[in-house]
Amino acid sequence: MMLRISKLTDYGTLVLTHMANFPDRLFSATDLAATLGLGAPTVSKVLKTLGRHDLVRSVRGLHGGYALGRPAVQISVAQIVDALEEQPFGLTECSASAGSCDFEHDCRIRANWQRINGVVRRALEDVSLADMVSPQPMVAGSDARPITGPQSIKGRVAPDQESAR
Amino acid sequence: MMLRISKLTDYGTLVLTHMANFPDRLFSATDLAATLGLGAPTVSKVLKTLGRHDLVRSVRGLHGGYALGRPAVQISVAQIVDALEEQPFGLTECSASAGSCDFEHDCRIRANWQRINGVVRRALEDVSLADMVSPQPMVAGSDARPITGPQSIKGRVAPDQESAR
DNA sequence: ATAAACAGTACTCTTTTGGTACTGTTTAAG
DNA sequence: CTTAAACAGTACCAAAAGAGTACTGTTTAT
Numbered sequence: 001m002m003l004r005i006s007k008l009t010d011y012g013t014l015v016l017t018h019m020a021n022f023p024d025r026l027f028s029a030t031d032l033a034a035t036l037g038l039g040a041p042t043v044s045k046v047l048k049t050l051g052r053h054d055l056v057r058s059v060r061g062l063h064g065g066y067a068l069g070r071p072a073v074q075i076s077v078a079q080i081v082d083a084l085e086e087q088p089f090g091l092t093e094c095s096a097s098a099g100s101c102d103f104e105h106d107c108r109i110r111a112n113w114q115r116i117n118g119v120v121r122r123a124l125e126d127v128s129l130a131d132m133v134s135p136q137p138m139v140a141g142s143d144a145r146p147i148t149g150p151q152s153i154k155g156r157v158a159p160d161q162e163s164a165r
Numbered sequence: 166m167m168l169r170i171s172k173l174t175d176y177g178t179l180v181l182t183h184m185a186n187f188p189d190r191l192f193s194a195t196d197l198a199a200t201l202g203l204g205a206p207t208v209s210k211v212l213k214t215l216g217r218h219d220l221v222r223s224v225r226g227l228h229g230g231y232a233l234g235r236p237a238v239q240i241s242v243a244q245i246v247d248a249l250e251e252q253p254f255g256l257t258e259c260s261a262s263a264g265s266c267d268f269e270h271d272c273r274i275r276a277n278w279q280r281i282n283g284v285v286r287r288a289l290e291d292v293s294l295a296d297m298v299s300p301q302p303m304v305a306g307s308d309a310r311p312i313t314g315p316q317s318i319k320g321r322v323a324p325d326q327e328s329a330r
Numbered sequence: 331a332t333a334a335a336c337a338g339t340a341c342t343c344t345t346t347t348g349g350t351a352c353t354g355t356t357t358a359a360g
Numbered sequence: 361c362t363t364a365a366a367c368a369g370t371a372c373c374a375a376a377a378g379a380g381t382a383c384t385g386t387t388t389a390t
Binding site: 225 | 346347348349350351355356357358359
Binding site: 060064 | 380389
């Protein structure tokens with residue numbers, strides 16, 4: 001069960017998306033928790049972390065609360081992921097296995113993983129909080145498509161590929 | 166520490182890549198383990214799983230071993246991931262949180278995550294084992310690009326997205 | 331002064347992973 | 361027909377990561 005974002009990150013997008021709907025209001029953590037059906041301490045934790053990364057702005061004291069740190073258009077999913085999964089980002093750690101990798105194949109593999117990382121990364125960067133809120137971004141007919149249930153590609157992999165190069 | 170592939174999957178690509186270098190040989194699990202510096206039982210486990218998904222073919226008995234189940238060009242990273250992370254694929258489970266999601270925002274978020282999933286998925290599909298072995302595939306000018314170190318987008322989010330297609 | 335909120339730390343419980351052990355089953359070779 | 365080298369399958373264990381909670385500050389409007 002991998003290649004998943006953590007629940008915390010999921011909560012983060014939930015919370016932020018909700019807040020993006022009312023850009024002017026100030027939300028208390030308990031408020032948000034109640035509205036979204038999450039645990040109050042959990043939401044608190046998420047907000048605090050988001051605050052550390054300037055994705056939300058906090059107002060302390062009585063009648064305090066949280067608001068987005070900047071306009072929703074300027075917050076990408078990638079940034080949310082970065083904030084909540086304290087990690088340099090990357091599908092592989094690749095190195096961790098120490099002396100297990102640089103035998104003969106001198107890790108051309110790593111280069112390829114980095115390329116894949118790049119694509120994934122961009123996918124996350126290209127979706128903003130504002131997109132999450134507004135009806136149908138779909139940004140150009142580009143990536144929409146029946147990508148939803150691809151399981152049996154069998155034989156049609158690494159597509160046209162010969163035409164390229 | 167998420168948005169990572171599991172080590173098992175990492176090992177899988179390692180093993181398969183190595184095998185792809187010698188399409189004709191038959192590799193024993195212990196052989197591969199020794200060559201790649203991994204634990205023999207671990208490699209065995211990985212190979213068995215890969216076999217269940219027809220990514221490798223096994224020959225039993227003395228002098229038996231494993232070979233690729235089909236040409237390296239027809240094996241995508243997506244397929245390896247699918248095989249080794251028994252999971253329907255998807256960055257979020259989205260549903261698991263039961264009654265925590267469908268309040269007022271009626272999950273437009275989910276739709277967006279699915280879109281992101283699609284992009285990620287395609288990135289994984291577009292890299293084949295053959296690509297891992299050969300010098301520089303880079304598929305076509307499409308997804309390649311200076312994607313390597315994007316961190317500070319700040320204010321430039323959800324861009325013009327491709328014009329292409 | 332007080333109460334409602336954020337801030338920070340530390341801890342616990344559960345799940346998932348990664349890895350190992352053990353017991354079959356198959357088959358070439360002597 | 362016995363043996364040894366390989367795959368096949370199951371079950372298990374230990375370590376790490378996630379997720380959530382509790383508790384103790386600090387700030388500030390009333």
